Amino acid sequence: MHPLTWQQAGQSDDTLREFFVPALVDLGASIIIQDAGRNYLFVTNLPEIWAIEHVATPSDVSLFGDEVAAKLGTLKEGITEAGSKGHIEIAIGTEQVYEFRVQAVGFAKGGVHLVTTIIDRSEERHRERLLRALLREVSHRSKNLLAIIQSIALQTARYSGSLELFLHKFRGRLYSLSQSQDLITDSSWRGAYFFELVQQQTEKYLPENKHLVRVHGDNVLLTPNASLHLGLALHELIVNAVSHGSLLRSGRVINVACTRTELNGHDALEIVWDEVLDASLKSEDEEALKAHFGSTVLERVVPASVNGKAHYAISNDRISYRLVFPLESGGE
Structure with a gap:
């Protein structure tokens, strides 16, 4: 007997064997017993795809068909001595796998x-396939995120006059990405809803004045890619509003809208940022708003990433940003 088993004295293996088969069947296992000549002596609990009702004399061929029987025959040829064992997996279609x-x-x-x-x-096996697919997706998205971070670092360095300024801007942009990524992760990688994205990207800079950014329109679920890049655009716009604009001085509300529209005959999204400026904004301030990395993000990086078109305009009395992109590229 196996050293980790116990059997009451006087009980035979034949008696106990009567209990083993029902226990295995209860666990969902199918059982086949064959003699040394591979003649079927016992078979029970076969999966439904292998019906036994109309089989007069069970055999590997009559039960499982020629292809599976050939694989089983090859496996059994090497199992002749007591204690030897082996296993194979048989796939039936694309969904069913039996060991x-x-x-x-x-x-x-x-x-x-x-x-x-x-x-x-x-x-x-289905769970394993899902896990592998998820890991591939995580790897793909991680590479995309790293590429975005690398681009931000290079562009931020290009428009920063000092290390201190670079670190200040770079940290802010990384924080923006991390906030958008949190929304994406919370949705099981489906993306982020536009209203929540606006709220998350702006409330850090207006902790006591959240009412100054008003969002309306269609609360569309954006794709992960669109969520990251639109989050970055919103970050640049709110930072500009707080740092260079007249938002806090005037208390005028910024209107942000998301509207379903058409672009080249296809369903699209239109994102509009409308910020009314205080009359005290000087011409040099206007130039400062355009001549830095923020405008590159708004006019080039974001629209290119979602296959869209953008218009960023600064005048004496307002800042407006309009982005239109195909719905299939950025939302659903």
Whole structure:
């Protein structure tokens, strides 16, 4: 006996064997017992795809068909001595997977027999496929995110006159990405809703004046890619509004809208940022707003990333930003 088993004195293996089969069947296992000549002696609990009702004399071929029987035959040829075992997996279609586990068992009467258990691995393999797909998706998105960070670092350095200014701007932009990524992660990688994205990107800079940014229109679920880049655009716009504009001085509300529209005959989204300026904004301030990385993000990086078109305009009395992009590229 196996050192980790216990059996009451006087009980035979034959008596206990009567309990083993029901226990295995209850666990969902199918069981086949064959003699040394591979003649079927016992078969029970086969999966529904292998019907046994109309089979007069069970065999590997009559039960499983020629292809599966050939694979089982090859496996069983190497299992001849008591204690030897082997297994194969059989895929039926694209969804069902069954594991055949074969072992040679020595009986006191009748010599070596083959015991085959069949276990449904379909759900397990399905989870493994989903996990592999998820890991590939995470790897793909991580590479995209790293590429965005690299681009931000290079462009921020190009428009920063000092290390201190670079660090200040770069940290802000990284924080913007991380906030958008949190929304994406919370939605199981589906993306971020536009209203929540605006709120998240602006409330940090207006902790006591959240009412100064009013969002309206269609609360569309943006794709992960659009969420990251639109989040970055919103970050640049709110930073400009707080740093260079007259938002806090005038208390005038910034209107942000998301509207379903058309672009070249296809469904599209139109994002509009409308900020009314205080009359005290000077011409040099207007130039400062345009001559830095923020305008590059708004006019080039973001529209290119979502296959759209953008218009960024600064005048004496307002700042407006309009982005239109195909719905399939950025939302649903």
